[in-house]
Amino acid sequence: MNKSRKSGLLIASCAVMVLAAAYFGAGALRARPAAVSAGDYAGTVTLDPALYQGPARDAYRIARERPELLAQLHCYCGCDRSMGHKNLLDCFRGTHAGYCAICIGEAIDAERLHDGGTPMDQIRDTLRQRYSRHES
Numbered sequence: 001m002n003k004s005r006k007s008g009l010l011i012a013s014c015a016v017m018v019l020a021a022a023y024f025g026a027g028a029l030r031a032r033p034a035a036v037s038a039g040d041y042a043g044t045v046t047l048d049p050a051l052y053q054g055p056a057r058d059a060y061r062i063a064r065e066r067p068e069l070l071a072q073l074h075c076y077c078g079c080d081r082s083m084g085h086k087n088l089l090d091c092f093r094g095t096h097a098g099y100c101a102i103c104i105g106e107a108i109d110a111e112r113l114h115d116g117g118t119p120m121d122q123i124r125d126t127l128r129q130r131y132s133r134h135e136s
């Protein structure tokens, strides 16, 4: 009698632990930001915005917070040919964007337009009009 009550308790406390683990596990999943498809950009490492000041810091912050936005945009500074960059996000993986006014300007404009509800194809058009003339 005594022995079976003990094992019953053991089973009950095990069940509680399993339930708690499931609960907290689900909570951790819920806490992740839903909009960011982290899987797509898991390998993306952009530099720490704290390394920079002024507009460059802003731009590196945007790259860190909105990789999915910059990854859809072309950089018109010519880095696609000179450095093999495939999109604007690539500029922020290294120090390049820190001394490139075009990369910085595009990132800041893109965030502002996007936050204002501008559709992606219009953001692309605007950036092309503003920056493509710099391409040599």
Ligand SMILES: [Zn+2]
Pocket (backbone or CB within 6 Å): 075, 076, 077, 078, 079, 080, 085, 088, 091, 096, 100, 103
């Ligand atoms: Zn660039």
